[in-house]
Amino acid sequence: MTNAATRAEALHLTGERTVPGIPEENYWFRRHEAAYLALLPHCTDATVLEAGCGEGYGAGLIAQHARRVLALDYDVPTTEHVARRYPDVAVARANLAYLPLRDGAVDVVANFQVIEHLWDQASFLAECFRVLRPGGKLLVTTPNRLTFTPDSDTPLNPFHTRELAPSELDGLLRAAGFSVAALNGLHHAETLRTTEARYGGSIIDAQLDVVMGSLPGQATWPGDLLADVAAIRADDFALHDNDLDASLDLVAVAVRP
Numbered sequence: 001m002t003n004a005a006t007r008a009e010a011l012h013l014t015g016e017r018t019v020p021g022i023p024e025e026n027y028w029f030r031r032h033e034a035a036y037l038a039l040l041p042h043c044t045d046a047t048v049l050e051a052g053c054g055e056g057y058g059a060g061l062i063a064q065h066a067r068r069v070l071a072l073d074y075d076v077p078t079t080e081h082v083a084r085r086y087p088d089v090a091v092a093r094a095n096l097a098y099l100p101l102r103d104g105a106v107d108v109v110a111n112f113q114v115i116e117h118l119w120d121q122a123s124f125l126a127e128c129f130r131v132l133r134p135g136g137k138l139l140v141t142t143p144n145r146l147t148f149t150p151d152s153d154t155p156l157n158p159f160h161t162r163e164l165a166p167s168e169l170d171g172l173l174r175a176a177g178f179s180v181a182a183l184n185g186l187h188h189a190e191t192l193r194t195t196e197a198r199y200g201g202s203i204i205d206a207q208l209d210v211v212m213g214s215l216p217g218q219a220t221w222p223g224d225l226l227a228d229v230a231a232i233r234a235d236d237f238a239l240h241d242n243d244l245d246a247s248l249d250l251v252a253v254a255v256r257p
Helices: 003-010 023-043 057-063 076-085 121-131 166-175 190-199 203-212 223-230
Strands: 047-051 068-073 090-093 106-112 132-143 179-188 237-240 249-255
Touching: 023 057, 023 106, 023 132, 023 179, 023 203, 023 223, 023 237, 023 249, 047 057, 047 121, 057 068, 057 106, 068 076, 076 090, 106 121, 121 132, 121 166, 132 166, 166 179, 166 249, 179 190, 190 203, 190 223, 203 223
Parallel strands: 047 068, 047 106, 068 090, 106 132
Antiparallel strands: 132 249, 179 237, 179 249
């Protein structure tokens, strides 16, 4: 069994947690990685808290640039995995409703693809505000409700509690006391749009057709589709503030005054 397969098995893949090194997961991994790479400059030489670290690849990437990284997750097998896999990352189990840090303890809070899972988003943002030093930054990425679950306020994804449109994320951040320095959207770059033209215009739908039409863990991927998904890289995504409503993911940089 490959190392990637062993990690996936150990972390009980549900289709929600993304694990690097697995061809079938590569679209989602690269989509998330693109946001991490875009926001890395905010983490340079900083003390960073990643609130909700998942498999840990993002915290490991941040640790290559930051002064110190503390990663938090509620799931014990996840925190044990991160501690083994990413030795440069300090990791602890915690409920994100109560961040186990003193006031003003960190320069940056990173919260990537997590806020949509939380029942009390406002209280979580208040905790982020508390643990950030004045001038510190909150980095948030989350699926854009307008494209992820169009025409509904109820998430189709059973792991999500509340998804956000661009104006809703902006409003939440400002209500928590942050100033919003940047609100961008992640889109498919031209290279990926060219690829997905072979799949009726949506490589996401092509993947969902495979997964949703199969029993859990028994999806049979067409060879061409799997090869195209496995070949996707982070630079096949583009980050900008044009047409936010049509973006895949929202990417925000908020500052504590």
